[in-house]
Amino acid sequence: MNDPAPNAIQRIEARSAEIDGGLAVNRLLPSRHRRMIGAWCFLDHAGPAAFAPGGGMRVGQHPHIGLQTFTWMIEGEVLHRDSLGNAQMIRPGQVNLMTAGRGIAHTEESPDGETVLHAAQLWIALPESHCDCPPAFDHYPELPRWSEGGCDFTLLAGAWGRHRAPARLYSPLAGVDLHSASGARLDLPLDPAFEYGLMVLEGAASIDGETCAANELAYMGRGRDRCALALAPAARAILVGGEPFGRDIHMWWNFVAPDRARIVQAQRDWESGAARFGEVPGFDGPRLVAPALPPGY
Numbered sequence: 001m002n003d004p005a006p007n008a009i010q011r012i013e014a015r016s017a018e019i020d021g022g023l024a025v026n027r028l029l030p031s032r033h034r035r036m037i038g039a040w041c042f043l044d045h046a047g048p049a050a051f052a053p054g055g056g057m058r059v060g061q062h063p064h065i066g067l068q069t070f071t072w073m074i075e076g077e078v079l080h081r082d083s084l085g086n087a088q089m090i091r092p093g094q095v096n097l098m099t100a101g102r103g104i105a106h107t108e109e110s111p112d113g114e115t116v117l118h119a120a121q122l123w124i125a126l127p128e129s130h131c132d133c134p135p136a137f138d139h140y141p142e143l144p145r146w147s148e149g150g151c152d153f154t155l156l157a158g159a160w161g162r163h164r165a166p167a168r169l170y171s172p173l174a175g176v177d178l179h180s181a182s183g184a185r186l187d188l189p190l191d192p193a194f195e196y197g198l199m200v201l202e203g204a205a206s207i208d209g210e211t212c213a214a215n216e217l218a219y220m221g222r223g224r225d226r227c228a229l230a231l232a233p234a235a236r237a238i239l240v241g242g243e244p245f246g247r248d249i250h251m252w253w254n255f256v257a258p259d260r261a262r263i264v265q266a267q268r269d270w271e272s273g274a275a276r277f278g279e280v281p282g283f284d285g286p287r288l289v290a291p292a293l294p295p296g297y
């Protein structure tokens, strides 16, 4: 499939999906219409949701390979634990970045007494040079934040003007959270080498005149050096961008890899309880079971 011409904007509606543990999310990527934006290969929007204490997120022990999970917390708190021994609460305005590399296991749960959740969970495919790297976990309690033209910017990933986000990444990427209490019209500078997408989380936003509602993604392609963004009052959106990844990836369950052989091996290793993924200490609940690979995979 050819990319749309630089001036065409492709609008993609989220599909509703259920993450392990039963929480409903809106999934914008991958979609039938688009697989990736740069190295961003999975865009999930969770909430905004309110629930009784004891509800919320409860994702048992499960593995990842070949990707980074990038969690951006907007409202509420979630406790992350992993097989490297990390136990980290993530709070509004913070990012958790887990680099799975050759293999890690983790859990995610709303803490006792929590009643709200609003977050984006984004996956970043690792380039082939790093897909087998040692696993790592980073917590970023503070991100670059500023206001401009009635819009509050939080830089999640990459660079924006003189600002640099701290997240440790392996591909040229950008990510910025845009929120406006009273509405805003902005002219945003872009990198023509990057393709971009605007993931609308709340309210309405328009990009170069194309209007999107919450849980729609406006894919912009590359070759633009700027775009006109309008945010309705109380709207929130995330602009993600990156250099086109340049090759196909394979995604199955919680695994991302440049080839199917790595996925088949990861699936076997998880099923057999191999030491590769380790054990998550402190989580009271069973390991998740991988769905069977499709026949002939």
Ligand code: MN
Residues within 6 Å of the ligand: 062, 064, 069, 106, 254
């Ligand atoms: Mn996970």
